[in-house]
Amino acid sequence: MVIPIGFYNCSDTKYDSTIAKPILLSNIWDTQTMTEIGELYQKQYPKENTEKKLIELLSKDISISGNDIPVSITSRIEEDFKTDKIVILDGWILSVTEGRQCALFSLIQSK
């Protein structure tokens, strides 16, 4: 599958769209599934339903641009699972971070 990667502008924030790419899930799902799961996350957590909010949550405590993003996100996903920050979307047992990544991905796709 091909998931677009590039830089996006969101209000006054420029961010690396790598942050919107759940690496492990992209080895399992196609783009459509990722979009659908992202939409489900948006429905389940309407308070996080903006690009700005999702970037804010995803980039908390990490640099939002640079080569370290995948490593940092992977590490946070592992930590999510360890600390029970888990969401179930369409039956998938995912980390909250992955849910947010999918939500951001689906928002980018809908642009």
Added chain:
Amino acid sequence: MHIDARNLDNNTIIEGDICIIGAGTAGISIALDWIDTPYKVILLEGGGFEYDDRVQNLYSGKTTGQNYYPLKSTRLHYFGGTTGHWAGMCSPYDPIDFIKRDWVPDSGWPISRKELDPFYERAHKTLQLGPYNYDFDYWKSEVPNLISFPLDERVIWNKMWQFSVARFNDLYGTTITNAKNVHLFTYANVVDIIANENLTGTKEVRIKNHAGKTHIARAKRFILACGAIQNARLLLASNSQASQGLGNKNDLVGRYFMEHLEHASAELWLSKPFPSNLYTWSSGAITRAELAITEKVQTENQILNGTVSLFPLTVGRNLKSEMDVWNNEDPRKSAEKFWKDISDARAAAKKIKEGSISRAFQLHTRIEQAPNPKSRVTILPEKDELGVPKTKLNWELTELDKNSIRKIYQLLGQQIGIAGLGRIRLNEFLRDENDTSWPSDLNAGWHHMGTTRMNDNPKKGVVNANCQVHGISNLYLAGSGCFTTSGAPNPTLTLVALSLRLSDYVRGKM
């Protein structure tokens, strides 16, 4: 020695030291143990050496509650019993299965796993298994490519299995018929147990067959080994002296029927291939593992004991539910449909060669059923061809059963996530935490347990720790009906071990 009871003179009286009723897995295991002893063993089998539909039909009955297989089709009624078509899957029950668990009502056997260990070892010989060793590290050193998922061993462990190919009919038919002190009577269906006047001992059993013959068997001691449903049925139907049936003063006979819930419950999608022979089964394999939850985590989460097995998703998604396939009264026809469904699914799977689904697995639950007095076997007014009331099975599950399955996958999903192996997807019936219903096609393992449960208190069990019926000094029950809880593994290894323990006990009493 073999005698066809159809050829005996009517009203023959058969006498011996011990009478074993039923030549299935439990009965044959015990009979083998008595060969070359000074005792005359009577072994009564309702069928012959081959399938006979008229005999098989004696197992017909009705089911209510959770959808279940046709009763006639769930056991085989001839010498060798259901080993005639079993899958041979063997693994011992875990120590936690035997103890009293506060969160599992009516749990707690009067014996421990440690007490059963020597008999498990002996059962391995009867079932022609490998060494009595279920340690993953042992098998890893014996069999190549048994690579474990890198999961937290404090949460998930590899429960090992061995596979038996023992079909007792072929394997032990000659041994039994050649044994001088074992008198095997085929076509000898026990239809009634007659007790002494004060119901404290068994006097004799009445035998019938389709040839119209009636016989009597007398012995010092009787062991009922007809399977969990038929043992309960025979006790309940032996009601000429006690209206509620023999051994049933406390209305427990037939209650606590348990099955193994064996159902496709989730999917495991790996992010990259994981080449290992540990979790999958192939023809000729001598071992494999299922993913199990540690005793500590079961206790913390107050869940039942269960395991998860892996099946290629490309095949699994093309399989029909076993409950929908195994629906013919004739076990041969149901088995034929079952194998054809697997064969068709495998053929369909071969067309899928790439994509992430090629490294995905269907996850099958194998879990104990919580003891439930409402899940029970009773007898109907309607009688079979030999005049025995037919069986009614009301199979009922509880919320604990479903919550436990869901929790197992949540725990597994979490651990798979931590390890970064892939992701778990729950099947539809587990997604809503408030949904306590069950799918109508929920599969069971064809395993009947618990109907004559073991407990040292007569008000809580039909048999005591020695499998003796409470209050009846010379009547013993063999088989999985005595299980107090049902464990996760298939019951055969444990029921053979328990039967050998009973065999020792009865011999000590002679």
